[in-house]
Amino acid sequence: MNNEGTSNCTDTGAGSQAVPFCTISAAAKIVKPGQTVRIKTWGHYDENVVIDRSGEPGKPITFTADTEDFSSAAYLEFGRSLTISGASHVAVRGLHSYGGVDVRRSTDVELDRVYVSNGASAGLVIGEGSVGVRAVRSRLLGVRVEGGARGTVLSRNQLDIGFERGVDVIDAPETAVTNNTLVSGCGTTISVRGAASSGSAVFNNVLFTWPTDCASAEPRKGIEVAASATAGTRADYNLITGPELKSTPYTWGGTGYQTPAAFAAATGQGAHDILAPDYSKVGAKDGSPTIDSGDPTAPGVLPTDTYGRPTADDPRVANTGKDGGYIDRGAFETQDVLKGVTLSIDPAWAPAGTTVKATAVPDGRWPTGLTYHYDFGDGTAPVVTKATTAEHVYSSPCACVAKVTAVNGVGEKVSSFDQPAKVTAPGPLTTAFTVTPLLPTSSDPFTRRAPLTVSVDTDDTAAPWPVTSTDVDFGDGTQGHIDNLGDLEHTYKMPGTYDVTVTMQDAKGAKSTAKRSVKVDYTPSGYVATEPFRLLDTRTTNTPVQGGTATLVTLPAGPAVPGHRLSGGMAVAVLNVTVTGATEDTHLSVWPSGQPRPVTSNVNIKAGGTSSNTVTVPIGAYGTVSAQLNSGRAALIVDFVGYYQPNVGQRFSPVTPTRVVDTRTTGGALGGGQTRTVKVAGVNGIPADATAVALNLTGTGATEQAHVIAYPDPAKRPTTSNLNVEPGKDKSNQAIVPVGPNGTITLFTNSGSTHLVVDAVGYYGKDGNALFTPVVPKRLADTRTTGKVAPGATTTVSGLPANAIGAALNVTATESIAPGFLTVHAFGTPRTSASSLNTLPGLTVPNHVMTPVADGKVSVFNSWGGSNHVITDLLGYFTQS
Incomplete structure (x- = not known):
């Protein structure tokens, strides 16, 4: 129902x-x-x-x-x-x-x-002449047996007694109160009274007398048998305990007895009773006097306890029950509770034909009397034994899984965890290894993983015996060691081809060495656009950069910068680097820490001036990049723009430089403290869902020295800068800007006014074409060794990978004789009116340039303003990998 x-x-x-x-x-x-x-x-x-x-x-x-x-x-x-x-x-x-x-x-x-x-009046009442009623394995709140009920059995019950008498037998002959656990607070715990209650039995019970406030003044008693009920009534093998032992444990025929000995001497009952002063040690727990001390022949005995568990013999305890019996007193039977069993195999790694030894260690109350079933995992029949060890010979190689199951005397069983047994083919130790890049994964993009990190995996080694030593020479002057067969990680400081050597030794003393040449390089990566933030400003720390001394710039992984959580797996940083207050004409180089300083430069600065440039640089050792002035001293400001990382981010699509806005013809100059929102996505061939755009910013007609910021959200202007403008000078800088609301970006200048010319050179998005591979900054061309580029002339720069569709370059114009501009575009394609950098007489002007590439080449057009030397440095390239 x-x-x-x-x-x-x-x-x-x-x-x-x-x-x-x-x-x-x-x-x-x-x-x-x-x-x-x-x-x-x-x-x-x-x-x-x-x-x-x-x-x-x-x-x-x-x-x-x-x-x-x-x-x-x-x-x-x-x-x-x-x-x-x-x-x-x-x-x-x-x-x-x-x-x-x-x-x-x-x-x-x-x-x-x-x-x-x-x-x-009682939780359970049995009466009115009932015969053969059995209340067993139950939880009761007091019991009264009355009215001529005959042959009642109360066995293996828990009684939480809330009445003046716990078990009260009145005029009910042949009642058996056996193997119960009773907690009493007031009155009498077990009472047998009335003229018709003869022939009753009280055996194997545990009585807890507990302190409580009682409504009645009746004294507390343990077992009470009235004079009218003593005929044929028996009591033995009971245990009385609790804080209220000052009460009367026994009353027989109206006379009280304070000890089992006095009770037995006077009545012949209770000879095997126990009075236990320390109640905390009584119960179904190790050391309890109830264990294996009852009478298995008592009236009403059940073969199972209150939880249905069978009578069990604790092998650690002497059987003091009647005739050597081992039933426990009370409702609960102490069992061999098997918590678990562990298995070890020795040797766990050996060639076929070797005798291995399995050892089981049980975790339970009773460590003896168990049967073990050893399954060696190779399809052979389990070995069944009472021994804690078993031997076995594997006949053929396998990656076997051994297990042992322990079974106690009452049928409870527990199995061990799987224990691997590596069975190998006989033969010599032969080292073999592979080297693979270790990259961040798209499922966990924030995993800390430095670029140029590899894993040396030795699992393919033929090792008949356990490998006890693996030594790796990584070929760059560093070594690694482990005490087994496994993987070793290593981060190289720079790309290159390295001779990796692995030497192994096994448990039998055999040695083997293998060597191979490994090419280590940067991995094509996607771009992750971030809201720009200031990373370093030496003006606030009074720690200017010094000529000839490298300054480390730490890239903050994780939540180091509040509101700007960065991945520990980023491989390349995109920075806006500004140098100001130089003590002399000089230039700044930025490169991956741990590598030699390259011959390239990123920012050129006149004494007392301010100059900035976008820098795309691989992240070097310990998550840092290095910045160094060629000479003199200056303040360094570094703004974080975004980063590239393998397996995450967006792909890049270069576009033919396209003018987005020119305030000389639209909207007028941007005034100090003003903002202007410009549409960049969904126009000029850039899709509406682009996540970031690469732009060339040019400032012209500035009325005073100022800085320009390009940023995504008009409501959240950062404290960074992208372009420093000066009166009388046309200045350019490239920026990668996340796309803001409705496909826009916002422009801001802090003072004066300036015209801005914005040219789009590419975009990032889910439908982008190419991933970025950085390089150690590399000089591709320098016309100072071949002659100046004449006004209106074009020079071709080669040396890019044949499969590159785009490149990140640092292009520098120097020894200019007149104002003008350079335009960088894919080789063999028409140029547009957009500019890549503006040249100024007497100044060396660099700019970060992202441009399409064709046949591994780009073209650099020089305007008609005057001749220039052009220096082209490669920072990385884009491929459709």
């Missing part, structure tokens, strides 16, 4: 599984001998249940909630009771009654795993 809302129940049907009864009472009215009423566990039933129908011998009527313990049951609501009246051959299992249980005028009734938590 089942009264859940989805059960489709009814009390007018036949009570099938498909259409169950809604109430227990409905089933009780029609159940027949031999039938079972199955009650939905966890169900709550607001009804008083009366069972008055009978089964037959061998065909009982059964009501069961299908539960094996008190963790689940069927519940009669508060105040609702169960009554068995005038019935016979009835069994009730797994029912929780909040209103008590009464058994009247009934025969052969079993109450099993019943939980009674309330009642009018």
Whole structure:
């Protein structure tokens, strides 16, 4: 029966599984001998249940909630009771009654795993001539057996007693109170009284006397048998404990006894009783005097305890029970609780044909008396033994998994974790290894992984015996060591081809060496646009950069900069580098730390001036880049713009330089403190979903020295800068700017006014074409060795990879004789009116240039203003890899 809302129940049907009864009472009215009423566990039933129908011998009527313990049951609501009246051959299992249980005028009734938590005068009442009632493995709140009830058995129950008398037997002959655990607070814990209660038995019980405030002044007593009930009544093998032992443990025939010895001497009862002063050591725990000390022949003894566990012999404890018996006293039987078992294989790595030894270590109460089933994982039959070791010979190589299962004397079993057994082919130790790049993954893009990091994997080594030493010479002057066969990670400081040598030694002393040439290079990467932020300003730290001394600039991975979480796996940084307040004419180089300073430069500066440039640079050792002045001293300002990283970010699509805005013809000059929003995505061939754009910014007609910022969100202007403008000079700088709301960017200048010319040279997005591969800064061309580029002439720069479709260059104009500009475009393609940098007489002007590439070449056009020397440095290139 089942009264859940989805059960489709009814009390007018036949009570099938498909259409169950809604109430227990409905089933009780029609159940027949031999039938079972199955009650939905966890169900709550607001009804008083009366069972008055009978089964037959061998065909009982059964009501069961299908539960094996008190963790689940069927519940009669508060105040609702169960009554068995005038019935016979009835069994009730797994029912929780909040209103008590009464058994009247009934025969052969079993109450099993019943939980009674309330009642009018006692939780369970058995009376009115009932015969053969058994309350077993239950949790009860006081029991009264009365009214001529005969042959009642109370066994393996827990009794939380809330009445003046816990188990009260009144005029009920042959009542057996056996193997119960009773907690009493007031009055008498077990009482046998009345003229008709002769022939009763009180055995194997554990009585806890507990301090509490009692309504009655009646003295506390443990076991009390009235004079009218002593005939044929027996009591033995009980244990009394608790803080209230100052009460009277025994009263027999009206006389009290304070010790088992006095009780036994006067009555012949309780000779094997125990009075245990320390109650904390009593119970189902190691060292308890209840273990293996009961009488297995006592009336009403059950073969299982309150949880259904069988009687078990603790091999660590002497059997002090009757005739060497080992039943425990109380409701609980101490078991060999197997927590686990571990397995070791020795040797766990050996060639086929070697004898290996398996050792099991159990984790349980009883380490003896276990049976072990050793499964060596090669398809052979398990070895079954009581020994904690077993030997085995593997006949052929395998990556086998061994396991052991331990079984105790009551059938509980537990298995070990899988234990690998590496069975190899006989033969010599032969070193083999592979070297692969270790890259961040798209699933965990913030994993700290420095560029040029590799893994040396030795798992392909033919090793018949365990490898005890692996030494790696990485070919760059560094070595690595591990004490086994495995992987070693290493980060190279710069790309190159290295001779990697691996030497191994095994457990038998054999050695083997292998060597191979490994090319280490940067990996093509996508671009991650970030909101720009200031990374370094030596003006605030009073630590100017010095000529001839490298300054380390740390790239902050993780949450080091609030609001700007950066990946620990970034390989290339895009920075805006500004040099100001130089003490002399000089230039600045930026390169990956740990590598030699290149001959290239990034920023050229006149004494007292301010100059800036975008720098794309691989990240060097320890997550840093180096910056160094050629000479003199100056302040250095570094703004973080974005980064490239393998397996993440957006691809780049270079475009023919396209003018986005020219304030000389549209909108007028940008005034100091003013902003102007410019559409950059969704126009001029740049898709609307582009995430960042590469722009060339040119300032002209500035009225005073100022700086210009290009940024994505008009509401969040950063403290960085992109371009420094001066009166009378046209100045350019390239910027990579994240796209803001509605495909726009915002321009700002801090003072004066200036015209701005903005040319788009490419974009990043999910539909981009190419990934970026950085290089150690490399000089591609220098016309100072071949002659100046004449006005209106074009010079071709080669040396780029043939598969490159774009490049990041640092282009420098020097020894200019007149104002003008340079335009960089793909070789063999028409140039446009857009400029890449502006030339100024007497000044050396660099600019970061991103440009399309064709056939591994780019063209540099010099305007008609005057001749120039042009220096072209390669920072990296884009490919459709």
